[in-house]
Amino acid sequence: MVRPPFPLTAADVVDDAPVIPVIVLEEVARAVPMARALVAGGIRMLxxxxxxxxxxxxxxxxxxEVPEAVVGAGTARRSADVQAAARAGARFIVSPGYHPELGRACRGEGLALLPGVATASEIMAAGEDGFEVLKFFPASAAGGAALLQAWSGPFGDVRFCPTGGIHPGNAGQYLALPNVACVGGSWLTPARALAQGDWPAIEALAREAAALRPQPR
Structure with missing residues (x-):
């Protein structure tokens, strides 16, 4: 794999693979073998x-320890989160919502930001600050694929990474939408596989995710 340039853009992050895994880690010892398994399966934006x-x-x-991976920090809510993540080596930030201060912090650290939005007003607020690649969260609860399809008219220049309620059974429906670049999901790193150190299972899930294709509409 060719390593993406530094600094990344949000487009670099969402265009790399069909799925960005949303990862919750309780133990540092699990991080490196998990990342290696995901990369081996074709998923490197973590x-x-x-x-x-x-x-x-x-x-x-x-x-x-995993230079082939591109690690980012999710659930960033404050500028302090951005600064701490940058010091730890994160190369991109994902937030559940958006505030201008968060955008300024990411620009100050040279990190790409996927700001979370759930309404048209939030899309406009993020766009006013120059962000046009956005996380749609919580996707399923907020209106799902139908809302994204409706947004493609007034926000035809905006691209989305829907996250929240996405799974292998519906990911293809989202990926079929012209304004969806990729999806985010937690199914690639299930808690049981992490706890058991079942890295082959995680690699297999990553391989399946990397091969996802849009479903016909």
Whole structure:
């Protein structure tokens, strides 16, 4: 694989593969073998969520020991989250919502940002600050593929990574939409596989995700 340039753009992040894994890690020891399994399966943009005390150390370990991976930090809510993630080695940021201060922090650190949106007003607010590649969250609860299809008219220049309620059974429906670049999902790194160190299972899930194709509409 060719390593993406530094700094990344949001387009670099969403165009790399059909799925960005949304990863919750409780133990640093799991981070590196998990990342290697995902990369071996063809998935290298890895969103490690800042939901656990171990998250920053997991990002640091992946950034240091798995150069083929491109690790980012998810669930970033404050500028302090962005700064801590940058120090740990994150190369992109994913947020559940958007605030201008978060955008300024990412620009200050040279990190790509996928800001979360769920309404037309939020899309417009992010667009006003120059962000046109967005995370749609929580996708299923907020209106799903039907809402994304409706947005393709007034927001034809915006691309989305829907996350929340996405799984192998419906991912192809989202990927078939012209304004969807990729999807985010937690199914690639199930808690049981992480706990058991079942890296072949995670590699197999990554391989299936990397091969996902849009379903006919």
């Amino acid at each position: 969103e490690v969520t800042l939901r656990t005390p171990a998250a920053l150390e997991c990002i640091r370990a992946i950034a240091r």
